[in-house]
Amino acid sequence: MHIFKNTDYNFLRWRWHAIVLSWAVILAGAALFMTKGIPLGIEFAGGTAVVVRFDQPTTTEKVRTALDKSMAGGEVIIQPYGDRALNQYLIRVPTVGAESGNSLSSEAARVENALKQGGLGNFTRQAAQIVGPAVGRELRDKALLATVFSLAGLLAYIAFRFQFSFAVGAVVATIHDLLVTLAFLVIFRYDMSLNVIAGILTITGFSTNDTIVIFDRIRENLRSMRRDSLGHVINVSINQTLGRTVITSGTAFLTSLALFFFGGEVLHGFAFTMVVGIATGTYSSVFIAAAIVSFWRGAAPTRAAAHAPATLAAAPQQPTRKSKPQRKARAS
């Protein structure tokens, strides 16, 4: 079986369409972010979350009415938690008992008392999470730093292994993936939780996978197709690797879907991030990364422009046949 056999799509011609599409998604996400913001997970926003399991079936509305009786007002979030048959609900309030101290958990007790008086029957507390306001700030800084360092590390590594223009292409594509993923998270109203951040950081590493595979082929083809334009080499390379790009993403995509559908409540946001991230990672590898390289280097013929790679510079004037065994010797 062989998908995308001997294709000959002109990917670079579509780069403008791709860029417009990407910007449209990113701007839509940004607009929504500006107007409605992004819901922060409890780790970042602070607050109290309680998961309770009721003996009898109930509904979100009933829980809300019960809570409203004794806990007037406030932004109380009530969500079914996990399998519907479990009658489990997550109740989250933005406050904690006190800034600090032992009374941190008093808000959780208040929620429980309110539920007891609400007449919803017996329930048991399954879990509680109480996060003071100081914790979120530190986490936010750390998450941002981790992402920036991770991108810087990728830039340095790809510049070292390929050339600087390739590194720029890969990092721009990765930033693109992060922005598109964030846009989807905003549009689908997922909480910015610790797990989602972990997903975003994972995407940073893995969205370069396909890009590197394509770059690798471009580098290889640059040696054998010295008279062709860079644009042509890029197109040929993307077409040659199209099958594996789609399949490799496909398997990772399959497992992320398995997590999304079966991984349970806690992993939901993470799995969504991975599903979107892997899809956009593939798309950007094909449509964005190499396009950036060609923007960066202009449309000059490869021979003039492609001097930088170390393996090439060692034997710039040698015929192609000779440079191949040399590459193989390095590879084995």
Add this chain to the structure above:
Amino acid sequence: MSNLRWKVITVLVVFVVFATVGVYPILAARFRLPAPAWLKAKELKLGLDLQGGVHLVLQVQTDDALKFESEREMERLREALQRQSITVANIKLIDPARFAVEGVPAGKDAEFRNVAAEGGANFDRSSGTNGTYTFTMKLPAQATLREEAVTQGRETIERRVNELGVAEPTIAQQGANNDQILVQLPGETDVDHAKEIIRSTGLLELKLVEQGPASTKEDLAPGGVVPSGMDLVTGAGDTGGGTSHYLVRKVPAVSGVDLKNARPVPDENNRPAVSFTLSPEAGRRFGKFTSENIGRRLAIVLDGRVQSAPNIDGRITTDGRIYGSFTQQEAQDLALILRSGALLTRMDYLEEQTIGPSLGADAIRSGIIASVVGLLSVVAFMLVYYKISGVNAVVALLFNLVILLGLMAYVGAVMTLPGIAGFVLTMGIGVDSNVLIFERIKEELEAQRGVRASINAGFGRVFWTLFDTHIAALISVAFLFQFGSGPIKGFAVTLFFGLMSNLFTSIFVSKTLFDVALVRRHQVATLSI
């Protein structure tokens, strides 16, 4: 041939070793198979989110430690000035690391400087107008005190948690200034009890009562002025009910640090009480102190509150008893806290999380379902798309998972729910390497290069590509590890080991499998790929 034999042996040995460490202990625990203790100890541990338990983060108020040090120095200065009969207007604390002496008489300036220079090597002195001197604690001294306070807090909490009898607790320092303490108690369900015990100050002081008990503070300190060297403390009334006030000496006769042991015992009326034993040295001191003060009252002050103030009937050396209206549980807890020593600084809870065991069980169940579904879909895809060669990829994938489990068990990593996600992702991302290799082989086959040459070229050419993709992924995983706490760290660890073992299985194991399959066939015309 012999080269291939060594490769096969290597692959088998690796498999057996990792399966023994990683997979067998899990099976042994599940199906009650025999296993030696060292192997049982390697069983993959479950994180709090899977096992249920309590997760707490405490902030150590290290300012307290500075304040104590400043106050101690202020007290020393006050006494020394009194001895030299230098009267100053006021000595007051400005902030935890700074205090001021106001109104030093102009004529006694030189003498004051001498007194101040005698001690307080930890303080810098600067003079202001009107005989005002400011003492600021030196920065290295501040840093040391803060560090000691956190370490002392952590060690005290460790002792208390151990006394609580929680299996495999985690107690670690964390946070930007390393002044937070993380406490994880797997399997613990009574959060409030655990929290109370961890955070209680537990400072026991036995102080001589100078005046009291009195029913109002005004009786002991008219106009709110407490005589110097004295403290005004409050506590339960002598006759039960009501509060009484006592004027006690500031310096305790003995305190918590002098304790050797404490345990709950019933008193004469069979009510819960706590008996304590002093260290021999403190016992001698206490014996001298009590024989000198027979007939007077001794206040037993716990965390600044008088528990009781009995009369000293005779010489007491090492053994004493604390009465109070304790419940059995309270007496037990108090004994535990006294045994493990006092906390010198206050601690505040920043974060608290409890996960019930049934929620953890739900998480494990969904994690396993997701893993199985993920595995089956990847296996099905590889077999359909690559046919017989797909079997090769599937075997390599299973190898990958076994090695991953083995590595995690070997380093004693903790399996968390995000860790399971990492496990599932490793399957999807792991077969990527096989896909890359197989696609390359296909390409070589189409160029009519022959099966064996195509396989060799496929593996050879793709090696550096795989190397690059794995390094790129490892870079971000490293930062993920750096960023994360608890569950996220588990995820990063799983991904890290998954990537490492994948590099081995997709290249070495998979290639060896191909070699084994082709070794007996000299002319191979087709490859099922």
